Amino acid sequence: MADESQCSWIYPEEPHMYPSSVAGGYIPLKIGQKLTTGPWDTEFTVLRKLGWGASGSVWLVHSEHYHFSAMKVLTAVESKACSQQYRYELEALTRLQQLKEDAAAQSKPLPLGSHYCIPSISLFAVDSTHSGHWAILLPVCSSSLEKFIGDAMKKNIGFRFELNHIKRIVRQVSVGLHFFHATGMVHTDLKSSNLFIPLEGQYTSELSEYLHTHPALAYDPHVDLQISPEPIITFRSQTLPRIGPTSFDQWHVCLGDYGEAVPVEKTHELTSKGQDVMPASMRAPEVTLHAPWGQPIDIWALGALAFELVTGDMGHIFDVSPVSGMNIDEIRLARIEELCGPFPKSSVLNAPRGKSFFDSEGRLLKPLLGGTSSRGTLHQRIELARPDWSKQDILETEGFLKRCLMIDPAVRPTVKELLDDQWYSHVAYH
Template sequence: MPKPRTFLNEGYKTVDASTTFEEEALPHYTREAFYPARNGEVIHGRYQLGAKMGYGTSSTVWLAQDLQDGTYWAIKIQVNTMPDEYRTSELDVYRYLAAHGAPNHPGRKHVCELRDAFELQGPVGTHQVFVLTASGMTLGEFRYRPGNMLSPLMARLAVKQVLLAVNYLHSADVIYTDIHADNLLIGVTDQAVFDRIVNLEAKTPSRRKNVHGTIIHASLGVVAGIGPLVLCDMGQARIGPKQEGIAMPAPFRAPEVILGMPWDNKIDMWNVGILAWNLVEDDVLFQLNAHESREQSNARHLTAMVALLGPPPSEFLNRNKSETSKYWDDQGNWIGLPAVPVGVSFELLVKKLNGNERTTFIDFMRSLLRWLPEERPIRRLPSTLYALSIEAISAPQGNEADIGLNTAWCRALGDNSNAALYDL
C-alpha cells in the first residue's frame, strides 16, 4: 500500500490576480460552483490528487493515485450546480454500459470506464465525483499545441477508433450524441508516466493562482506512452434506440435533430462525418453565427446543408411538416432565409488532400452526411462503394462482425491494423 506523497507548497509561479486563468475563462464561471481541489489532497479516504489534468464548464479533472493499490485514475469533480437529472444521467450511462456492454468488443477499450462514483462535500455544496480511466490530454488540446499537427493518416486512424467506440456504444443501445475532438482522450499505456508526472508536481509545483484563499492550479497536458483514443464524458449520452429533443453541439447537429424529428443512433454517424472533416481540414464544415437566435442559426445551418448535399427528399420533409414547412414548400424548394449558397461542393472545399486519398475521403463524407438517417451506414458497406475495409478490426456482434463502415479512407497500414491504430 503506497504512502501519501508530500507536495511542496512553495517554489511555484504565481499567476497575477488580474489575469483570467484556467476555468475562470469559461462563460458563466462562478468560483463557488467548483470544488477547491488541491494537489496532495486525499478524497474519499483513498484517492490522492496529484496533478490537474483539465477542466470544462461543469467539472475539473485530476490525476489521482489510489492509496490502496497504487493505481492511477482520473478524478472528475463536477460543479455543485449540476442539475439533479444530469447528476444521475451520466452515472446511469456508465453503470448501464458496465452491465450491458459487450465485454470482448474491441471498441470497449476506446470508451472511458467508470471505476467508482461518490459525493464530495465542498465549502458551499455537494459535488458528484467520478473515478475514471486515466488518460492523457484531449485530441483537441494536442492538435492546437505549438508544433503539433494531425497528418491525414493520424486523422484517419483517429476516426477508425471513434467508429469502434461508437459501435460498442450502439451495440448496447447507447447513443453518444457529442462526438468532437475535446471528448477524445489520448490514452496512456505506461502507468509509469503518471508516476513521473505526480513526482514532478510534488517536487516542482506548477503555476497556480490564489483567489481569496481558493487555489486554481494549472492543467498539465500529458502526451507520453501514447495508447488508443478514448471517448470520454457520457453527460449527453442517451440510453435506448429511439430518442427525441435537442442533442449534439450546434455545428455538429444532424438535420433530423434541428427539425424536431425523432432520432436514433444514426445521428452519431452524422457526427463522425463532421468530426472527420474537422480533423482532416482543421475547420468546421458548417459555420454558424454564435450571436444569432436559434431560429436564425437553424436556417443558416440548413441552407449550408442544402448547398452541399442538395435538397432533402420529400420522404424526409414529410416526417415533421410543421417544422420543415418553415423552410421548404410542398415541392421541396427552399423558401427560408438566407438564400441557399451556390457553387458549393466537397470537391471545392477539400484543401488538405490530393489524389486518391482526396477522392476516397469525399466518398466517405458523402456516405455519412445524408438527409435520410437510414441511409447512413451502420453496417458494412459493399466493397464496391469503397476499396477501404475495416474487417481487420471489425467488431464482433454474435457471429457477425460489423463496425459501421467499409470505406477506403479508413484503411489502416496493412492487415495488422491493431498496431497502426495506436500509432498516433
C-alpha cells in the same frame, strides 16, 4: 452570498466560488487536499486540475490503492440530476461496465471497441460546501485530441494529419462508438474535445518526474467579501504530456465524456420538448428539424470529425457565422445543403419544423444568396485542403464522408455497417 450578476469580477475558470443556485456548484478543491471516500475509505491526494466543463471539473489524484487516477467531480446540480435520472452520465458508465461484466461471466472476449471507450474505475460520493457530488474515478489521459491539434497548429500553422493517420484515428473512434452504441445509448457530443489520448506503458515514474518539475499552478488570489471572507484561489487547468508511443502509427484515441449521453429510449422525450443536442456548428439536420433522432446523429458527428481531420477546419464544418436576415438554424441548414447536397423532400416536409424552413417542394425558404460567402461543396473543400492527395484518395475520402453525412438518418449507416467501409476497413488500429 452575492448574486453573480452583482459581482464585477470575471472568474478565470470554473465558478467554484458561487453556490449551486447561481453556477451549478463546482467542488472547490485545493492542491494537496486529502479526500477520504469510496467503499474502502480510500485516501486520495489532489495533485492538480486537469480541466473543467459544463458538468464538472477533473483532477489528477493519487492514492496507495489506485496510484495515479483522474477524478471527475460533477457539479452539485449535475450530481442531483444524475441521481434523479434526468441526466445520464452515470447510467452510461454503468452500462459500459455491465457489458464487460456480462462478457466475463459468459467467458466471452470483450466486445469490439471496449478498449476505445474510457471506463470508470470507481464511483463514489464526496461532499463540499455546495452539498453532495458524484465523483468518477477514471484512467489518466494526457489531453484531448482537440488540444493536441491546437498545440500542433500553434507550432506549425499548416499541421495536418497524414491520410493513414486520419483513417487510424477515425477507425479507433468508430470501434469505440460501436461499443458505446451496444449499451443502447446515444453519445450526442462526439467531437475532438471528447476524444482522449491515454497515458500508456509504465508511466508512473515518468509522470512523477514531470509533476516534480512542473508543479500545479494557481491564478492570483482574488478578494471579494461579497463572495467569500477568504481570498478566492482558482487553480489553472493543466493537461499532462504524452507518455507512450510517439509515432502516430502507434497512437490510441479513446471516446470519453458521457455527460450529454442519452438512452435511446429517452430520446423521444427530448424531441417532444424541442430540446437541442449536439454542438451547434455540427448539429445533425434531424435535430434542428425536431424530427425523431437516435444513434444516427453520432454517425453524423463521426463524419464531421473526419471532415475536420481531413481539412483542418476545426469546429467549422457548417459555418454558422451571422448572415443578414437569417437565424442560426436557417444558416446551418443552408450550409448543410451547400456541403451535402439538397434535402430529400419526404424527410423535411414530414418533420415538425419542416415547413418553417422549406417550401412545399422541399426547397429551402432561405437559401444562401449569391453575395454570401460560399464555403464550397464537400469535394471542393477536400481538394482545397489536400492539394497533394491523389484523385483516388480524394474521391474515396469524399465517399466515406458522404455516407456519414447522409441527410436522411434512415439511410445513414449504423456504425457496424460503417466499419466495413473500404475507406478504412483495412486499417490496423490496435
